[in-house]
Amino acid sequence: MNKPATIDFATAIETSAPAGPAHTQALLDLVPGEARDSLLAIHEVLRRELPQGRLATYEAGGGSSSFLPMDVLNRSHVTVVDIDEDQVRNNTYAQEAILGDVQTYRFEPNGFDVVICYNVIEHLPDVQAALLNFRDALKPGGMILIGAPNPRSLSGVVTKYSPHWFHVWFYRHIRGIKTAGLPGEAPFPTFFHPLVTLSKLETFAAANGLETIYRREVESPRYPEMRERKPLLSALVDAGAAVMNAVLPRGTDVRRGDYHIILRKRLEP
Numbered sequence: 001m002n003k004p005a006t007i008d009f010a011t012a013i014e015t016s017a018p019a020g021p022a023h024t025q026a027l028l029d030l031v032p033g034e035a036r037d038s039l040l041a042i043h044e045v046l047r048r049e050l051p052q053g054r055l056a057t058y059e060a061g062g063g064s065s066s067f068l069p070m071d072v073l074n075r076s077h078v079t080v081v082d083i084d085e086d087q088v089r090n091n092t093y094a095q096e097a098i099l100g101d102v103q104t105y106r107f108e109p110n111g112f113d114v115v116i117c118y119n120v121i122e123h124l125p126d127v128q129a130a131l132l133n134f135r136d137a138l139k140p141g142g143m144i145l146i147g148a149p150n151p152r153s154l155s156g157v158v159t160k161y162s163p164h165w166f167h168v169w170f171y172r173h174i175r176g177i178k179t180a181g182l183p184g185e186a187p188f189p190t191f192f193h194p195l196v197t198l199s200k201l202e203t204f205a206a207a208n209g210l211e212t213i214y215r216r217e218v219e220s221p222r223y224p225e226m227r228e229r230k231p232l233l234s235a236l237v238d239a240g241a242a243v244m245n246a247v248l249p250r251g252t253d254v255r256r257g258d259y260h261i262i263l264r265k266r267l268e269p
Contacts, residue, residue, distance in 0.1 A: 027039055027067065038218050045213070054075055055114065057079070060102040061117065062081070062088065062097065066116065073093065076114075078095055080098065102117075102124070103130045104129065122190050144264075146201070149196070153257035174230060210265060212263060218257075
C-alpha cells in the first residue's frame with residue numbers, strides 16, 4: 001500500500017482514458033478536458049497505491065455516483081456520510097449510508113483505507129474539523145482524495161461573491177440541469193473556508209501528519225461545457241479570462257478553477 005518515497009504529481013501529464021477499465025457515471029459525465037484527464041491520472045495512482053483485496057472506503061458527502069475508478073469501487077465497502085437526507089436517499093452504491101455532518105461525525109480511528117471528499121469542502125464552515133476527522137479515520141498510510149474549486153480563480157471569485165440564486169440560474173440555464181436547486185440537487189450553498197485555498201490546505205495537511213502525493217490545478221469543467229453548449233458566451237468568457245491573465249503575474253491562469261489533491265497519512269513511528 002505504501003512506498004517510502006513521496007510521489008510528486010504537481011505537473012501531472014495529461015492522460016487519455018484507459019481502454020480497459022469501466023468508468024463510473026461521475027467520470028463519464030465530465031466533458032473532455034483537464035479535469036477529466038486529472039481524474040483519470042488519479043485513478044492510476046489509487047490503483048497503484050491502495051492495497052489489494054477488500055477496501056474500507058469513506059465517502060464524505062455522497063451523491064448518486066462515486067468518483068472512484070469502477071474496479072476500485074467494486075472491491076470497496078463504502079460508507080457514506082452526508083448531512084442532506086435527499087443525498088443519502090439518492091445514493092445507490094454505498095453499503096452503509098449515514099445521515100450526519102462530516103465536520104462532527106467521528107469514526108473509530110484507523111479504520112479506512114481511503115477517504116473521498118469531492119466537491120464538498122467548499123460547502124463546509126469548518127474545513128479544519130472535517131480534515132482532522134478524515135485523518136483520524138484513516139489507517140496509517142491511508143489516503144484522502146479531495147476535489148475542490150480554486151477560490152482565487154475566475155469561477156471561484158464569481159461563486160464566492162454571487163448569491164445562491166445565481167448559482168441555481170447558472171446550473172439550470174447555462175449547464176442545462178433542470179433539477180438544479182431542488183431538494184438533494186446541486187448547487188449547494190458555498191462558504192469557501194480559508195483552507196479551501198490549495199496552498200493553505202497543503203500547509204495545514206503537512207502540519208497535521210498528511211503528505212501530498214498528488215496535486216494538480218485544472219481548468220474548470222464549466223469552460224469546456226460552455227464551449228459545447230454556449231459557444232458565444234464561452235468566447236466572451238475566454239476572452240475576458242485571457243485579458244485577466246495578461247495583467248496578472250506570469251503563469252497565472254484564472255481558468256484553472258478546480259484542483260485535485262491526494263494526501264497520505266504518514267506511517268506511525
